Amino acid sequence: xxxxxxxxxxxxxxxxxxxxSKSELIHEMQQREGYAPCFGHRLNNxxxxxxxxxxxxxxxxSIQSWHTFEVIGEGQ
Numbered sequence: 001x002x003x004x005x006x007x008x009x010x011x012x013x014x015x016x017x018x019x020x021s022k023s024e025l026i027h028e029m030q031q032r033e034g035y036a037p038c039f040g041h042r043l044n045n046x047x048x049x050x051x052x053x054x055x056x057x058x059x060x061x062s063i064q065s066w067h068t069f070e071v072i073g074e075g076q
Contacts, residue, residue: 001056026053 007017010025013032017025027037030053039057048054 001053022056026056 003022006022006025006029010017010020010029013029015025015028015032020028023040026039030037030039035051039053042058048058051057
Protein backbone atom coordinates (compact mmCIF):
# COMPACT_ATOMS: atom_id res chain seq x y z
CA UNK A 1 0.00 0.00 0.00
CA UNK A 2 1.26 3.45 -0.84
CA UNK A 3 2.22 5.85 1.95
CA UNK A 4 -0.42 8.38 0.83
CA UNK A 5 -3.11 5.69 1.16
CA UNK A 6 -1.84 4.76 4.62
CA UNK A 7 -1.85 8.42 5.63
CA UNK A 8 -5.47 8.79 4.49
CA UNK A 9 -6.51 5.71 6.45
CA UNK A 10 -4.67 7.04 9.51
CA UNK A 11 -6.54 10.34 9.25
CA UNK A 12 -9.86 8.47 9.21
CA UNK A 13 -8.83 6.86 12.51
CA UNK A 14 -7.98 10.25 14.02
CA UNK A 15 -4.22 9.79 13.75
CA UNK A 16 -2.05 12.71 12.65
CA UNK A 17 0.20 11.22 9.94
CA UNK A 18 2.68 14.12 9.85
CA UNK A 19 6.35 13.21 10.26
CA UNK A 20 5.63 9.48 10.73
CA SER A 21 7.05 6.59 8.76
CA LYS A 22 4.91 3.91 7.16
CA SER A 23 5.74 1.50 9.99
CA GLU A 24 4.96 4.06 12.68
CA LEU A 25 1.59 4.82 11.12
CA ILE A 26 0.69 1.16 10.73
CA HIS A 27 1.74 0.37 14.32
CA GLU A 28 -0.42 3.21 15.59
CA MET A 29 -3.38 2.05 13.49
CA GLN A 30 -2.95 -1.54 14.69
CA GLN A 31 -3.05 -0.37 18.29
CA ARG A 32 -6.03 1.92 17.65
CA GLU A 33 -7.89 -1.07 16.16
CA GLY A 34 -7.06 -3.27 19.16
CA TYR A 35 -4.23 -5.33 17.66
CA ALA A 36 -0.61 -5.78 18.64
CA PRO A 37 1.70 -3.40 16.77
CA CYS A 38 3.47 -6.24 14.99
CA PHE A 39 3.93 -4.79 11.48
CA GLY A 40 7.41 -5.56 10.20
CA HIS A 41 8.21 -8.14 12.85
CA ARG A 42 7.39 -11.09 10.54
CA LEU A 43 5.73 -13.08 13.32
CA ASN A 44 3.77 -15.34 10.95
CA ASN A 45 1.19 -16.26 13.58
CA UNK A 46 -2.53 -16.93 13.15
CA UNK A 47 -3.35 -13.20 13.28
CA UNK A 48 -1.22 -12.63 10.18
CA UNK A 49 -3.52 -14.52 7.84
CA UNK A 50 -6.37 -12.06 8.43
CA UNK A 51 -4.31 -8.89 8.90
CA UNK A 52 -4.92 -6.23 6.28
CA UNK A 53 -1.20 -5.31 6.40
CA UNK A 54 0.10 -8.85 5.78
CA UNK A 55 0.89 -8.21 2.11
CA UNK A 56 3.18 -5.30 2.98
CA UNK A 57 4.57 -6.94 6.11
CA UNK A 58 5.30 -10.49 5.03
CA UNK A 59 5.31 -10.13 1.27
CA UNK A 60 2.91 -11.98 -0.99
CA UNK A 61 5.20 -15.03 -1.39
CA SER A 62 5.42 -15.49 2.39
CA ILE A 63 1.66 -15.23 2.76
CA GLN A 64 1.04 -17.83 0.04
CA SER A 65 3.57 -20.21 1.60
CA TRP A 66 2.06 -19.75 5.05
CA HIS A 67 -1.49 -20.37 3.79
CA THR A 68 -0.36 -23.50 1.94
CA PHE A 69 1.34 -24.78 5.09
CA GLU A 70 -1.77 -24.15 7.18
CA VAL A 71 -4.11 -25.92 4.76
CA ILE A 72 -1.83 -28.96 4.41
CA GLY A 73 -1.12 -29.07 8.15
CA GLU A 74 -4.80 -29.10 9.14
CA GLY A 75 -5.54 -32.34 7.32
CA GLN A 76 -2.75 -34.34 8.93
